[in-house]
Amino acid sequence: MDLSDSAPLAAYRAKIRQWLAENRDHAPIGKPGLHVTDIEPFRAWQKLLAQAGLVGVTWPAEYGGQGLGMIEQAVINSELHRAGLPGALDIIGVGNLAPTVIAHGTSWQKDRHLRPLLQGDEIWCQLFSEPAAGSDVAGIRTRAIRGEGGGWRLNGQKVWTTNAQHAAFGLLLARTDPSVPKHRGLTVFIVPMTAAGVEVRPLRQLTGIAAFNEVFLDDVMLGDEAVLGSVDDGWTVAMTCLMYERFNLLTMLDQIGWQPSMFAEPLRHKLPPHLEQRLASVIVDMLAVRYSGHRALSKVANGEVPGPEAGLGKITLVDAAIRGAQVVTEALGPSALDGEWGYLLAEMQGLRSGGGTDEILLTTIGERVLGLPAEPRLDKERAFNEL
Amino acid sequence: MNFELGPDEELLIASVREALSRTDTMAAARNALDGAQPAHLWQEAVRGGWTDMPGLLYGVLVLIECGRRLAPTGLLGHLTAVAALRPHADHPAVAAVLPGLLDGTLRAAAAFTPATAVPDAPGADVLVVDGGVVVREFTAQRAGGYDQSLPLGDVSWERGEGFGGDAGFAWNVAQTLLAAQALGAAEGALAIAVEYAKQRKAFGRAIGSFQAIKHQLTEVLRLNENARSLLYYASYAAENEPSEFGLAANAARFAADQAIDLAARRCLSVHGGLGATWEHDAHLYFRRAQLTRLLLGGQAAAGEKVVGHVFSG
Known part of the structure; x- marks a missing residue:
């Protein structure tokens, strides 16, 4: 060190x-x-x-x-x-x-x-999750069918898509071969969000605003140049994306501009003594997120690939932020819920699923990091269209 | 900046593990509860050169390993005392003891008033009080026997010699090292729980494949990793960001207490009835968890200081 x-x-x-x-x-x-x-x-x-x-x-x-x-x-x-x-x-x-x-x-x-x-001239979004496939993302149903003379026709629906309303392009996971087990028949496409048949519908969240969206694909026609990686090898491409997503999880605190002290600041000179230990626990967890990120980045700098344990930091962050906002509102009174703290409480409920639910993260990390035996998976080795 | 362990640190950890593995410290901890002589591995510490650690991080790494095996080495008290003395090596009172403490011919403990339940005080040669007073003659009455692998003493003395040390710094070192020892125990408890969850079958499956078990154990991993990150932060701050050391050390302490508490309880529960038996090691970790959270001001004092540091920062 x-x-x-x-x-x-x-x-x-x-x-x-x-x-x-x-x-x-x-x-x-x-x-x-x-x-x-x-x-x-x-x-x-x-x-x-x-x-x-x-x-x-x-x-x-x-x-x-x-x-x-x-x-x-x-x-x-x-x-x-x-x-x-x-x-x-x-x-x-x-x-x-x-x-x-x-x-x-x-x-x-x-x-x-x-x-x-x-340069920020073209914003991108990630089109992986679907109404029927979230944690089990390899179970997506959006279909891409190759045309007679080349090119692809896409139909399906994506959901929880952050920035789709601003995006010029989306990276989309679609099923190109349903006759093989679910991880094998997938392909990733680069989709222009202005293409005919792409419809973005804002999805209003519990925060009151619509930060993410539903994206409908109705006979969207793409050329062969839209395929990213190899046809039917989309799971490899998606896994690369997931690995990079872990970088983001690690540095999320810095990137969203949160200080570990953010829940203490509004309570300076007005912290009721009975809330002190709960505030301490929040500060400790926020600091832990920060320095866990430093550790993981150091591993990456030494040439290691970030592992699934990056997700632990997100669980801690969401949990600490909810408890932090609760401490702040308890100290300041009900009207504090009307402003940024009520908003933050709501926003964190959404982030609990974003980047992986607590449950899927704990399952993955338990199996990959602790080496615990895998869950029985009933769809393993069965063709997707026979499930 | 590299916030992960390098080859030197890995080497140190391996040598500490090797040295501690020569004694069945877990059995000794259990037998001592029935009146047998507790193990004491001070001589291993001296042989390994752990009595003189360059930088807080090395002490942290050694104490994590001691905690993992519930090995009493005297280093929790000793390294705290040495850290308090070292910046004042030229003071006569310090110069008289420091060389002996560094080479291991003398062993020290660190007391903070009111000097009750002082870790590693029984049998120590030197006492450093509140990070600024050297005491050569004192009595250390053994305090409590709930966890015989963590010797405590109620200390009294007639006179000591002040050397102008920094009480806050010594306190922060003590919190950091106690946290390291607690994390080691939490990691030890998690390891045996994970091993058991892989082997034990129920309903035709290893119980570790059930989410109810898997998620509990991964939650322990989360708290352990949080504590480890904060221990690295404290080690970093001690030398590079002195103004943050208090925040970092108390945060590490707070997090390590949370980690060992959950780890010890989960370890017990995952083992089912077996975990509640005298012969199993789970209750030894559980005892360590109950005791740790009461020492050096307790978890709540650490929490109070975390908030205080943020407000004053």
Whole structure:
């Protein structure tokens, strides 16, 4: 363990810190939070960050990245956090989807898509979950059927799609061969959200706003160039995306601009003594999320792939945030529910499922990390269309 | 910045495990409850060079391993005392004892007033009180026998010599090391519970394949990993961010208490009736959990300090 920056990393940190100090007046007011309603100021900020080399730092230089490691990304995150500034708007696109395109895309796909995504000119969304397939995402039913003369026809429905209303493109998982077991007959497509037959319907959440959406696909016609990776090998592509999603989970606290002290600040000088231990527990968990993220990023910087245990941080974060908001509202009284704290309570209920429900995360981590025996899986090795 | 363990640390951990494995510390902990002489592995600590650790992280890693096997080594008290003394090596009162403490010819404990239930006090040669007073002559009355693998003493003394130490720093070191020892026990309890859940069959399946069991154990893993992350944070802060050390150390303590509490209870319950027997190790971890949360101000004092540090930060 080397707990201090190396000389080059310290210089890098100083450079980032200086740039942020010089440019902080261009940043949008307020935190991006998990969901942004007025996106344009955040889009402009992403562009400025990207032009300064502060977005997609781990991407190869040929696609507009810096060719640096996760450790430099962590430095940027921590400096943004330190300065109280938001990061890129399109966290999902920059963090999960583009790296998946980099890993599996053709050179045409990379040339076409990566730079506009990096600059925030084209926002991306992830079209995996469906009404009948969430935790069991390999059970999706959206069908892609190859046309006689090439190309594909897509029909189906996606749901819980963050940013679909803003997105130029979506990364979509579809079933291309139902005659084989469920993980094998899948293919990933890059779908223009403006294509004929794509309909985005906002889904109003318990927060009152519509941050995510339902996406309907009705005879959407795509060319062969829309396939990402190999036909029927979509599970491999989806798993790459899932692995990158774990990076996002690890650094979520910094990316959404939350400080471990956020639930203490409103209670300064007015914390009732009987709430002190509960507040302490919230602060402790928020700190744990932060430093668990540091640990996992260090592993990644040492060349390891982030494991499913990244999901533990999300469970802790959601749980702590709910308890934190409850402590704050208990101290401040019922009217505190009408503002940001009531909103946060509601938002966290949604995040409990986002990026994996607690239950599926605990199952996966129990099996992969603790090595506990797997659940019986009744659909294993059976053709999808015979289930 | 690298927040994970490197080859040097892994090597240290392996050597500590090897050294501690030479004694059946779990059996000793149980037999001592029936009146047998408790094990004491101070000589292993001296042989391993653990009495003189460069940096808090190394002490943390050693104490995690001690906790995992409920091995009494004296290091919880000793390393706290040494950390308090080391910055004042030139003070005559410190210079008189520090070389002996570092090479292991002397063993120290660290008391915080009112100096009751002081870890590792029985049999210690030197006492450091409130991180700033060296006491050479004292009595340590053995306090309690609920967990014989964690020796405690109620301490009294006539006079000591002040050396201008930092009471807050010593307190934070003590909290960090206690947390490390607790995490080790929590990880030990989880390991035997996971092993059992893989082997034990019910309804034609290993019980670890049932979500009710799997999720409970993974929840323990979550709390353990949280505590471990905070222990690294405390180790980092002790040397690099002194202003955050108090927050980090008390947060680690709080988290480790939560972890060992859940780990010990889950370990017991996953084992069913077996876990509630005298011969099984589960109750030894359970005893450690009950005792740990009461020591050095208890979990609640750590929580109070966490909030205090955030408000004053």
